[in-house]
Amino acid sequence: MTNTSQNNSVCNITVSVEEISEDSAESQLNVSMETIISNVKFDFKHCYEYRSIIKYLCLKGLTGKEIYGGMSKTLGAVCPSYATVKNWVAAFKRGKVSVKDDDKPERPISLSTPENVDAVHDMILSDPLISIKQISETLKISFERVHHIIHADFRKMNSKMLECRSTASKSGKFALLLCPFS
Structure with missing residues (x-):
């Protein structure tokens, strides 16, 4: 050497x-x-x-x-x-040449876009009895993402500008009524 x-x-x-x-x-x-x-x-x-x-x-x-x-x-x-x-x-x-790690796939794009959040909000305001499953199938986003949008974003809205009260409908289901302050 x-x-x-x-x-x-x-x-x-x-x-x-x-x-x-x-x-x-x-x-x-x-x-x-x-x-x-x-x-x-x-x-x-x-x-x-x-x-x-x-x-x-x-x-x-x-x-x-x-x-x-x-x-x-x-x-x-x-x-x-x-x-x-x-x-x-x-x-x-096996034939690997580089000592560096292989590239990993990038983080998946979040589907909590403002458009999806607004669409979820609009669907809930138009039909308070709509299920998370129906929303996810309509918007073609995951059940978990819809659940996250509802619980994270509506909680913020409820604490700041909306009054919540639950009522029982004729079918015995509970609905979350969102009413703006008067």
Whole structure:
């Protein structure tokens, strides 16, 4: 090895090909795990260093158990778990190239848009006996979202500008009557 440089987030190991003869090629490339791992500054927040080392040792042909053994011996308490090492070794053997995490899907769009809130409010004001299921089927939004709109938004409205009282209809169902203050 001619040059080993370290950065806070990446370990660069450069090998000069001219210096390696056929006889000593294997001996020079067989660098011990402790040497590789100890030359890297590890920060627990940046796991790319661990993954880079796991990838390098995996490409050398070591098993997950051997890699974990060397890392736990060298790193001690800050070593990634055996399951983590095993999963990354499996990913690299399947052909994963990058040490970065795969992109995760973005958070789903909330259906509590002002249009949906207004539509729920209008439906309830026009028919106080309407069920949450009927509202969700009509507006094509989830039952839980309609429930959230009713309980969160009507509670705000009730406390600020509406008077609530419940009455029994002829069918025995209770209705929530929303009346503006006079």
